[in-house]
Structures are given as C-alpha cells and as structure tokens.
Amino acid sequence: MSPDTAANSYRLGPDERGHFGLYGGRYVAETLMPLIREVGAAYEEAKNDPAFHEEMGRFHKHYTGRPSPLYFAERLTAHLGGAKIYFKRDELNHTGSHKINNCLGQILLARRMGKTRIIAETGAGQHGVAAATVCARFDLPCTVYMGSVDIDRQAPNVFRMRLLGAEVRAVESGSRTLKDALNEALRDWVANVHDTFYIIGTAAGPAPYPEMVRDFQCVIGDEARSQIAEAEGRLPDTVVACIGGGSNAIGLFHPFLDDPDVRIVGVEAAGHGLESGEHAASLTGGSPGVLHGNRTYLLQNDDGQITDAHSISAGLDYPGIGPEHAWLKDAGRAEYMSATDAEALEAFQLCARLEGIIPALEPAHALAWVIRTAPDLPRDHILVMNMCGRGDKDVFSVGEALGIEL
Amino acid sequence: MSRIAARFEALRKADRAAFMPFVSGGDPDFDTSLAILRGLAKAGADLFEIGISFTDPMADGPTVQAGGARALAAGMTTKRVLDLVRAFRSEDDEMPIVLMGYFNPIYRYGAERFAVDAKAAGVDGLITVDLPPEEEDELRGPVERAGLDIVRLVAPTTDEERLPFVLERASGFVYYVSIAGITGTRSPTMADVQFAVDRLRRFTDLPVAVGFGINTAEQASAVARIADGAVVGSALVREIGAGGPDMLDRVNGLARELAGGVAGART
Numbered sequence: 001m002s003p004d005t006a007a008n009s010y011r012l013g014p015d016e017r018g019h020f021g022l023y024g025g026r027y028v029a030e031t032l033m034p035l036i037r038e039v040g041a042a043y044e045e046a047k048n049d050p051a052f053h054e055e056m057g058r059f060h061k062h063y064t065g066r067p068s069p070l071y072f073a074e075r076l077t078a079h080l081g082g083a084k085i086y087f088k089r090d091e092l093n094h095t096g097s098h099k100i101n102n103c104l105g106q107i108l109l110a111r112r113m114g115k116t117r118i119i120a121e122t123g124a125g126q127h128g129v130a131a132a133t134v135c136a137r138f139d140l141p142c143t144v145y146m147g148s149v150d151i152d153r154q155a156p157n158v159f160r161m162r163l164l165g166a167e168v169r170a171v172e173s174g175s176r177t178l179k180d181a182l183n184e185a186l187r188d189w190v191a192n193v194h195d196t197f198y199i200i201g202t203a204a205g206p207a208p209y210p211e212m213v214r215d216f217q218c219v220i221g222d223e224a225r226s227q228i229a230e231a232e233g234r235l236p237d238t239v240v241a242c243i244g245g246g247s248n249a250i251g252l253f254h255p256f257l258d259d260p261d262v263r264i265v266g267v268e269a270a271g272h273g274l275e276s277g278e279h280a281a282s283l284t285g286g287s288p289g290v291l292h293g294n295r296t297y298l299l300q301n302d303d304g305q306i307t308d309a310h311s312i313s314a315g316l317d318y319p320g321i322g323p324e325h326a327w328l329k330d331a332g333r334a335e336y337m338s339a340t341d342a343e344a345l346e347a348f349q350l351c352a353r354l355e356g357i358i359p360a361l362e363p364a365h366a367l368a369w370v371i372r373t374a375p376d377l378p379r380d381h382i383l384v385m386n387m388c389g390r391g392d393k394d395v396f397s398v399g400e401a402l403g404i405e406l
Numbered sequence: 407m408s409r410i411a412a413r414f415e416a417l418r419k420a421d422r423a424a425f426m427p428f429v430s431g432g433d434p435d436f437d438t439s440l441a442i443l444r445g446l447a448k449a450g451a452d453l454f455e456i457g458i459s460f461t462d463p464m465a466d467g468p469t470v471q472a473g474g475a476r477a478l479a480a481g482m483t484t485k486r487v488l489d490l491v492r493a494f495r496s497e498d499d500e501m502p503i504v505l506m507g508y509f510n511p512i513y514r515y516g517a518e519r520f521a522v523d524a525k526a527a528g529v530d531g532l533i534t535v536d537l538p539p540e541e542e543d544e545l546r547g548p549v550e551r552a553g554l555d556i557v558r559l560v561a562p563t564t565d566e567e568r569l570p571f572v573l574e575r576a577s578g579f580v581y582y583v584s585i586a587g588i589t590g591t592r593s594p595t596m597a598d599v600q601f602a603v604d605r606l607r608r609f610t611d612l613p614v615a616v617g618f619g620i621n622t623a624e625q626a627s628a629v630a631r632i633a634d635g636a637v638v639g640s641a642l643v644r645e646i647g648a649g650g651p652d653m654l655d656r657v658n659g660l661a662r663e664l665a666g667g668v669a670g671a672r673t
Contacts, residue, residue, distance in 0.1 A: 017540060027509060027536045029465040031561035031586050034568060173471055174461060186464045191587035193563055290510045290536065291462060303483040304514030306461040 018207020023323035097389035105216035110197035123178030125157025127201030132166035202245025206293030217251025269311035360389030428639030432482030450665025458507030495528030531555035590640025623667030630671035
C-alpha cells in the first residue's frame, strides 16, 4: 500500500500481494504457495458474488443469531461514574463467541472450492468448537489441532468438539499450545493440499487469511455502527476490544478506521505484567518478525526464536498478532494497551455481579481497560466494547485462580 | 566457479549424482556436530545441507523438529551455526555448504549482515523454506551481492504455469521436494520422481536434487539414477537423536551406505 492511499483511507489494505505496509504477506513453503493463491482467488470471486453474501446472511440470521445486540451496560456505567458503556454482545452468538462469524464464511468458501475435509487449530477451544459446529452443519469431516497443554486446561471444549463429531488431535511439539497447534495444522495442510481446507481461527496467517477473516468479522463493527447510530444518534467516541490474534478486534475496528474522531483501542494480555516477561502482548512487548505465513509483531528472542506467550486466557495465549494490527499500530491509527491476569480476573467478577453477564476471560481484558479508563472520561463519552465471548468455559480456571475448589 | 557448481560439474563428468546429507547445525551440540560433519565428509558426502534451527519449523516432521530442538537446547544460534561452518571450512575448502532454514532467524540477524557473515564463514548457498519468490526481495539483494546461491524449492504442487517464475530466481541447484508433505514422513514413488525431474529438466539446466522421504541406500540409489543429487535428512537425524556411545559410528555407517548407494547407482 502506498503512503498516498493510506493517507486517504485506512481501509484499503492489503495490497495485491497481501501486505499491510511492512506486514502480512505469504511466507509459506513452496508446497503451499499454489494452494494459498488458489484460496485467494476463490475468496476474491466469492467476495464479489452476491449469492455468497446472501447465503452467509441467511445463516447469520437463523443459525448464528445475528445481529447481536448492542447493550447499554447501565449498572457498570453508574458504578464507574464516567463514560457511557455499551457492550456489543457477540457472546450471545451460537457457540458463544465471535468465532462462528469467521467459520461460517470460511466453510461456505471451502464448499465453493469443492474441498471435502476441514482442519483447524485452536487454543482455548472456542475456534475449534465453532469450526466443529459448522462442519457438523455442513457434513464435512473436521480435524482440530490443539496443544496438549490447552487440552488439559480446556477439557469442556474438547468434549464439545468431540460431541460435534470432530477429531481433536493433541499436539505434543514445541510448547504444546496454540502456536504449535498452528504449526501442526500447517503441516497437515501441506500433506493434504488436494482435498483439505484450513479454517484459520484468527486474522493472521498467510494472505488472504488476514483480510478474509477480517471481512468475515466486520459484521461486528458494521452492526455496531448502525446500532449506536440508532441508540445515540452518533458515532462512539471509543471502540475497544481484546487482542489475541486480533480477529474480534479487527472486526469491530475496521468499519471505524476512517472516522478520525473515533478512538480505537486494542487490549493485549499482559499476563503477570509486561515487565515480568510472562505475557502475550506481542504489540506492546514484541518486535517484527515472520511466523505462520505472515510478518507481524512477535514475542521472540534476539536470535529470532519464538518465545512462549503467557496469559490466564488460553485464547490470548499466542506470541503473534494479526498483521493489520501491526500496521495500524505503526500507522498510529489504533492504540494498543494491555491488562494483566489479575486485572482481567477482577473485571470478570465485576461484570458478573453488576451486569449478570459472565464474560470470557478474553474480553475481560478489554473490560479491565474500560474499568481503568472510564471513570476519568466525561459522562457523554460513548464507549463500545466488544463482548466477544461468554465465560462459561472459563469458570473452572477462574475458580482455580481464585483458589476456590469446584 | 562456485563450490556448488564445481562439485556438480565434477560429478556430471564422473556420471554420478551427489549424496547430500542434511543435519541441523549444532545437533546435538556444537562439538559433536562438527565431528558429525567431518564423518559425513569422510563417508562420501558431496554437499552439506546444514540447518539453522527454528522454534517453529512448519515444513519439518517430528525427526527434524527434534534435531532442531536439541541444537537450540545446546545453545545454538544463527551466529553459532556460522561458527560451525567456519570451523569445518578451515579443514575443508571444497565441500559445498548450503544453509537451510526459516526466514525469521535470518531476518532478526539482519539480511545484509547475515549474507556477508555467511559468505565469510564459507557458506555457498541458502535455502529459506518459508520465503517463496514472491517475498524474497529483501534477502535476494544482499545474498546476490555476497555471492551466495539461492537454492529454490519446487514441490509437486508447483504447476507449469508457476515453474518458470520459481526457476528464474534459482541458482546453484534446484531442490525438488518429492512429496506434498513434511520432512521424514512419506516416500515418493520413483515413477513420480522420474516424471517430476523430467519436467524440471525441460525448464532448467541447473542440477536437480531430490529430497524428503529418502531414508535408505536403496531409495537414494534409485533417486541417484534419476536426479543429480539425493538429499537425506531425517534418517541421519534419527540416528543422531538415538544417541548413545556409538552414535558417531552409526551415523558414519549409515552415511557410508547412503553414499555407496548414490555412487554406485549408475554403474
């Protein structure tokens, strides 16, 4: 993307080679290159086909349950005494998170391409469950790669995936978490390029995935935009979302990128604190590098070896970040903050008590930033936070963190 | 003439293919790895592929992953791999040496500095697995200026429309990945290898080496009848990984078998 067009709009990326400025691209082995290009071409075609959008819209409405509400969090707002806080309720989607938005789009594309087998990676299990769900619905065999460490801490989601008919394969390589599950899925794909479609769970990976996943998640921001206009008659002052790979965030942010008065805030997982070295904040604590098919900010050492991420939230526990966020950070259009495990746990409990909503630990990080920031903002400041997942899956790990025997 | 070109030229005159072992630099540690390289040379290796380890080697199977992990655990870095090459090169000025790895460690090292340092250490060529021609610009300039070859991978999925695009950016030799898959898993049929190598020869005059899935002297020999080189990685790395007091002997023994299979293939 040239600086000229960037100055006019932040919504034009990526360029034809899949780059967002320095970031993005297609850093994959030659074996995958032809297939990646095929996925790109198929997506271009689908994107311009009204029938594709019509079908997706139908499933959004009757299967996922879209549009998700935009909810005025009245008691939280009163409690904090500052900005007026809205939740975009993507935790009410079928399967309990925003992940279904993307899986639906990708499986419709896989069908168009005539692929007969689906693979996916998962960390917390939310994407794995969403992928297994659409595979059940469209009768395609599904293999989900999941680090054995994550399998141990997310047992309910493993069982859900199996109930949905998916095969969950434990990944024992590397640190046995999300990044290794991605490696293993890519290895599977290389070996099964002829019939397999890889449903990547976040707005990262080789082009066209960052763009494609973003487009499928933009339904969040598009809805929020018209819903806040209806509720308040104007745009929000701030939009905020948590960032692991960054798909829920880019989906909320993208439709607001060209509204200069809207402040855009992504919240990464600071784990035990940025200074502790045990965190998952690739943007605030990492540096540019190449992993999993794209150039982006990574947690890595001086030798370019990837270091382990840490977060209480398995869904944020990834040492990279979608490349468009890397670009937005450098361009200064979005701000990237962080919240620690402890802050997320506080937010988790406060939200449950005040709003009767148990958030997933992932959006609890965004909420922690809101709790920290909202009191200092004026009462007419409108803040929209993406409640991208519900916390039922997290009650065991939260119980454990709080020292409560369940 | 580069060491790579000289070696393939000499082999062509002798009507035999190259035996090209792959090991991760520093597996299981720096000193043992240097001893392994010396042994491989003595056993009849014609060209070395030395891996720069990476935490996330997405094109490698469990065996090569484990070799890389051992090297990293032993404190290997990109710089130490160059030290290893330098140490071997001080004893052997003819063995062509190609470094094989993923882009991130090179990117962090700095492409320009890496190319210069690699050349100075005695490296002859570079295979960057996850840097397809579409993304190689930032590395190509420095590597060409330093006088290193850029070895390109061609896969079964690389169709004839794409092939010229890939090959026009290749030098030294072409590495044909014989299976759509990761290292050390399946083996190709020789009919498929023959078909692929014949096709490649219609597009390039560069030597064609074949790798992925070659484990035995018999397979190496069959490949050597078809192609200009046979790459064996996982089978050797597995022996290194098995360890034990006789590890060096076993690696050397396997290397001699493989080298013998390649050398005797066309007689």
